[in-house]
Amino acid sequence: MAGALTTSKASNNSTYAGLGNLLMLPSWLVIGFFLVLPVGMMLIYSFLTKEFRGGIIWEFSLAAYDQFFFDRGLFGDDPARIEWTYIKIFWRSIWQAGVATFFCLLIGFPTAWFIATRTGNSRSIWLFLITIPYWVNLLIRTISMKFLIRDTGPLNEFLISTGIISDPIHIINTNFAVQLGLFYSYLPFMVLPIYASVERYNFALSEAAADLYASRITTLRQIILPTVKPGIIAGCILVFVPSLGAFLAPDLLGGAKTFMIGSLIEEQFKGNAGNWPFGAAVSMILLSMVLIVLTYYARQQSKSGER
Amino acid sequence: MHMTDVAVDISNVTKMYGSFTALKDVSLAIQDNEFFTLLGPSGCGKTTLLRTIAGFEDITKGAIRLYGDNIADLPPNKRPVNTVFQQYALFPHMNVTDNVKFGLLRLGQDDATASARVGEVLELVQLTQFADRLPSQLSGGQQQRVALARALAPNPKVLLLDEPLSALDLKLRQAVRLELQQIQHETGITFIFVTHDQEEALTMSDRIAVIADGRLQQVGSAREIYEAPSNKFVADFIGETNLIDVTVIDVSNGNATCTLPSGATFTCPAADGAQKGAGHLSVRPERVAMTKPAKSLLQGKASRQIYLGTDMHVEVTLDDQEVVTVRVQNSETTHIPSIGETVGLNFEAGAARLLVD
Numbered sequence: 001m002a003g004a005l006t007t008s009k010a011s012n013n014s015t016y017a018g019l020g021n022l023l024m025l026p027s028w029l030v031i032g033f034f035l036v037l038p039v040g041m042m043l044i045y046s047f048l049t050k051e052f053r054g055g056i057i058w059e060f061s062l063a064a065y066d067q068f069f070f071d072r073g074l075f076g077d078d079p080a081r082i083e084w085t086y087i088k089i090f091w092r093s094i095w096q097a098g099v100a101t102f103f104c105l106l107i108g109f110p111t112a113w114f115i116a117t118r119t120g121n122s123r124s125i126w127l128f129l130i131t132i133p134y135w136v137n138l139l140i141r142t143i144s145m146k147f148l149i150r151d152t153g154p155l156n157e158f159l160i161s162t163g164i165i166s167d168p169i170h171i172i173n174t175n176f177a178v179q180l181g182l183f184y185s186y187l188p189f190m191v192l193p194i195y196a197s198v199e200r201y202n203f204a205l206s207e208a209a210a211d212l213y214a215s216r217i218t219t220l221r222q223i224i225l226p227t228v229k230p231g232i233i234a235g236c237i238l239v240f241v242p243s244l245g246a247f248l249a250p251d252l253l254g255g256a257k258t259f260m261i262g263s264l265i266e267e268q269f270k271g272n273a274g275n276w277p278f279g280a281a282v283s284m285i286l287l288s289m290v291l292i293v294l295t296y297y298a299r300q301q302s303k304s305g306e307r
Numbered sequence: 308m309h310m311t312d313v314a315v316d317i318s319n320v321t322k323m324y325g326s327f328t329a330l331k332d333v334s335l336a337i338q339d340n341e342f343f344t345l346l347g348p349s350g351c352g353k354t355t356l357l358r359t360i361a362g363f364e365d366i367t368k369g370a371i372r373l374y375g376d377n378i379a380d381l382p383p384n385k386r387p388v389n390t391v392f393q394q395y396a397l398f399p400h401m402n403v404t405d406n407v408k409f410g411l412l413r414l415g416q417d418d419a420t421a422s423a424r425v426g427e428v429l430e431l432v433q434l435t436q437f438a439d440r441l442p443s444q445l446s447g448g449q450q451q452r453v454a455l456a457r458a459l460a461p462n463p464k465v466l467l468l469d470e471p472l473s474a475l476d477l478k479l480r481q482a483v484r485l486e487l488q489q490i491q492h493e494t495g496i497t498f499i500f501v502t503h504d505q506e507e508a509l510t511m512s513d514r515i516a517v518i519a520d521g522r523l524q525q526v527g528s529a530r531e532i533y534e535a536p537s538n539k540f541v542a543d544f545i546g547e548t549n550l551i552d553v554t555v556i557d558v559s560n561g562n563a564t565c566t567l568p569s570g571a572t573f574t575c576p577a578a579d580g581a582q583k584g585a586g587h588l589s590v591r592p593e594r595v596a597m598t599k600p601a602k603s604l605l606q607g608k609a610s611r612q613i614y615l616g617t618d619m620h621v622e623v624t625l626d627d628q629e630v631v632t633v634r635v636q637n638s639e640t641t642h643i644p645s646i647g648e649t650v651g652l653n654f655e656a657g658a659a660r661l662l663v664d
Contacts, residue, residue: 204396207363210383211390212410212457222409226400 039287046280054274064281086264086282090289093260096175096250097243100182101190104239105232107183108190112231115191116198127195130188138185142248145181146172149253173255181249182239189238197231233297241290261286312339312374314465314497315360320369322355322521329355331521333369337465337499338514342491344500346508347518348544356518357467357501362386373464384413389458390467394474395450397442403429403453404438410461428456431490448479455487459494468500472507484511505545509533517541537578539662542589549595549631551588551605555661558583563661568627569605577661587662592620592634594658597644603651605631609644619643623650 049061066072071083115126133141149155149171156168171177205227209219225232247262254260261282268279315337322330330352337343345353358364360371362383371379378386389410398406404425411421429435432452442450451471458466468487472480488511491498502508508515509529517524517532517540525537536542539550553565553573563577565586575588600606605625613620614637621633621644631652635641644650 202394202396204392204394205398207361207383208390208392208396208398208457209409210363211361211388212461213384213413214409215384218413223398227398 042280042283045277046284048277050275050277054269054271054276056276061277064275064277067275067278068281068285089259089264090261090285092258093244093262096178096182096258096260097240097246099179100186100243101236101240103179103183104187104190105236108187108235109194109232112191112194113198116195116201130191134188138248142181142185142252145184146252149177149180172253173257175254175258178250178254178258178260181253182243182246185246185249186239186243189242190235193234193238194228194231197228201228230301233301237294237297240293244290245286313337313372314339314341314374315499316370316372316375317356317360318370318372320356320359320371321367322352322359322364323367329521330359330366333518333521333523335516335523335526337497339374339497340495342488342498342500342511342513344502344508344512344515345518346502346505346515346545347524349503351518352521353501353503353518354469355521357390357469357499360465360499361388361390361467387461387463388465388467389461389463390469391451391454391458391471393469393471395442395454395471397450397453397457399442402439402441403434403445403456406442406453407457407460410457414461424460425456428460431459431493432456432486447475448483451475451483455490459490459496462494463496465497465499468498470501470503472502473504480507487511509545517544519544535576535578535660536589536662539587539589539664542660542662546591547632548589548591550662551590551631552627552629553586553588553661555581555583555586565661567604568625568629571604573604573656573659575656575659575661578663580663581661582663587664588659589662590631590654590659592632593618594654595631595633596653597621597623597633597635597642598651598653600649600651603653605652607631607650607652609646609648609650612643612646623652 045056046064047060047062049057049059049063051057067083068086069083070080072078072080111130115123115130118126147153151168151170151172155171156165159165160168171180201224205223206219209223210216214222244260245262245265246260247266250258250260250263251266265279265282265286268274268276268282313336315335317333317335317337320330320333321328333352333356345356347353355364359366359379362378362381362385366379369379370377373387398409401409404422407425407428408421411424412418416424425438426435429438432455434449434452434456437445437449437453442453445453451474454471471487472483475483484507487498487500500508500511509532512529514526514528515532516526519540525532525541527535532541533545536545536548542548543550551568553567555563555565555577556572557564558577558581561576562574563581563586564572564574565588567573567588573588605623607623607625609621610624610630611620611622613622615634617637618634619637621635623631623633625631633652635643
């Protein structure tokens, strides 16, 4: 077996000998142009000096990072104190994204399970239904969400007309509205990877667990969840990371009190009031945080793979 | 416990899937400490029957008793039986020890007791040195033994085995057969073994139940089933046989007298329910002897030779175009007729059996 594998590998090598680098070229071009170049630009901009009407001056400066972490008073000559404003925005963003991820998982897992346990045809129909809303632009979906949940919107009117409540529930411009918006925006990113791993789940394992005296809840905790964990982790990352940097939901549904990193960055590049180096610095800090989380998970994954 | 104790008593079990009948009024008493095999072609209902004992399938009608207690309504995790699954169903994220320990912990054993038991069963299946491996790091044969150890660890009253050897290659399968038999003797646990492989069934089992189309065809020892099949299906499914068209002229005392295609009259044992009229005589190829045409029951021309290694099959086409297969040893001293040669065929009364359809 091993011998056969080696031979086929060897023949592959001889067929494509010398072409390896050339074949990699398209990928390198795409990665270079769409990833390395823009991120590199942001990295450089974050260390430059700001031009007051937006834009940059090519002069090295740490001012952007300094502004993020330290408060030096109105004229910049007070002793440095820790600046909490932006750290608070970061913390709020993590919290909002975390709550949205939690709700996505809570709803997404049973949904994915349900779809994966249907038979062939109805499975495709359910998957199709899940993706339909995403054919509509995110901006339009977020605005329609705003319309749905406002004080005089259909949700409140329905609840009042059925007599469940007498006064409208105030949802719009709250943290909850933002979480709801994020949840709605990113739910399929939770459902689809979990669906993919549940679909591969061997239901004989559940039978084996039951055969070995496990209750249903024990089977779920000790057999099903560990087996479909890669899908759950992938789903959580796919929801958490874009939620962290989202700006449409907090802008449209949250108002000023629910300001998130995405909005902070957006503001720095909008119109003439912006501060490009500061926006770039905030982006770099956000990027490093995401990379730390992803690296941690990648480490965990490869560890459990080696075991 | 005595050999006469009934371990699993299946009475009048019927299983329907919608309008499809998977099991039809099956009644079986499996004895304590028995190696019992459910044998049949794929789709015959043997696995369904096993799954109803394990609790993975509800039964539509009937009762399943385990040492006298009706377990038909218990969920699988409340039944003191364990299963070796066809594809093993080992927990992929747990190492061998944790897989085997799983059932013990669910039964409420403390870790020390459970670990000691895991050590015992791993020794029994000779996997002690693989205790820390993940299932994916084991060969098929080793995985099979982990599945066996995991099912044996809780010391079940009855062990259910769902075609556990079908994923192994031939050599390994033959070795594991002996091992399984030995483990059954050592542990004294009742084994219920499902297979579609008749050779497996014949070599391993104390008793065999032959199932076809959701119905029980025959229950008996390997010898009974092979030598005294109760109907045409069993005779044909177990081993190879010649089914010769005959006319039955008399049935008395379990014997039938019939007219062979050659016109000769022949008396032999008959299966229950044999009646006068058209019937089938079953004669195994190895029980047919070739002789000179003058002194024989049947006559025909050798039409084909099939080389089997140690043996040869000679197909003899009778005058009425029926083909009878004769198995002869492949040796220098055996006369193997050439194609077209006229030969006579003989068999003893004890080698033949009149079957019902």
